[in-house]
Amino acid sequence: AQSIPVITIDGPTASGKGTIASLVAQRLGWHTLDSGALYRLTALSCLRRGVDVQDQAQVQQAAQNLNVRFDYPQIYMDGEDVTDAIRQEEVGNLASRVAALPLVREALLQRQRDFRVAPGLVGDGRDMGTVVFPDAPLKIFLLADAQVRAQRRCKQLSEKGISANLTSLLADLRERDERDRSRTHAPLVPAPGAHIVDSSQLSIQEVVDKVLDLWSGIAVPTA
Ligand code: CDP
Numbered sequence: 577a578q579s580i581p582v583i584t585i586d587g588p589t590a591s592g593k594g595t596i597a598s599l600v601a602q603r604l605g606w607h608t609l610d611s612g613a614l615y616r617l618t619a620l621s622c623l624r625r626g627v628d629v630q631d632q633a634q635v636q637q638a639a640q641n642l643n644v645r646f647d648y649p650q651i652y653m654d655g656e657d658v659t660d661a662i663r664q665e666e667v668g669n670l671a672s673r674v675a676a677l678p679l680v681r682e683a684l685l686q687r688q689r690d691f692r693v694a695p696g697l698v699g700d701g702r703d704m705g706t707v708v709f710p711d712a713p714l715k716i717f718l719l720a721d722a723q724v725r726a727q728r729r730c731k732q733l734s735e736k737g738i739s740a741n742l743t744s745l746l747a748d749l750r751e752r753d754e755r756d757r758s759r760t761h762a763p764l765v766p767a768p769g770a771h772i773v774d775s776s777q778l779s780i781q782e783v784v785d786k787v788l789d790l791w792s793g794i795a796v797p798t799a
Pocket residue numbers: 587588589590591592593594595596728729731732775778779780781783
């Protein structure tokens with residue numbers, strides 16, 4: 577699998593990782609991995625089974641036993657469509673708590689690497705470039721101002737008919753960023769060699785073009 581190319585897109589919440597990853601994958605005809613969904617699914621599974629997220633062994637079990645199917649954009653758990661359920665901020669917040677547990681990360685590692693299938697993969701998350709695919713030929717670290725990200729998330733939720741409050745979204749996003757950055761295992765940091773892209777002032781298309789430009793510079797090296 578090592579020879580199959582991977583583009584990693586890591587960054588804080590609502591920086592546009594998922595959106596950019598799926599558009600880049602579409603353009604290249606590659607697969608995608610929404611690694612955050614695996615942590616969200618683990619969190620949802622814990623919520624539903626009444627698992628105490630302080631109990632690392634039990635959360636690890638939940639992660640190991642995840643029965644999920646990705647049929648993008650739809651995601652199923654135990655046969656149920658949980659696409660919207662896992663996007664709730666409550667689940668995102670719990671996801672960042674279970675994601676701090678090393679045994680949970682370990683339980684999900686191979687599952688993520690299994691997504692590396694020809695002709696290529698675009699994976700988005702927090703540790704795609706640092707831990708899961710350290711040999712990826714192209715690594716992106718996507719940033720945007722917290723205010724901008726909260727506004728984007730607010731708009732995204734309201735378009736889905738989910739009511740959202742900008743102030744609480746911003747507080748939530750800051751709390752989650754802080755937890756993701758400061759944890760001991762696989763913290764949110766740019767991978768060595770990652771290209772840092774600040775999308776605060778960029779449109780989705782501009783970010784996609786930037787990633788594709790970087791990729792074409794690698795895929796077809798000029799002599
Ligand atoms: O995956 P992640 O949480 O990083 O973000 P996302 O869900 O892909 O994107 C959050 C929202 O920002 C989406 O509604 C995008 O349409 C929007 N957006 C963006 O991703 N990039 C821009 N340059 C501008 C807006």
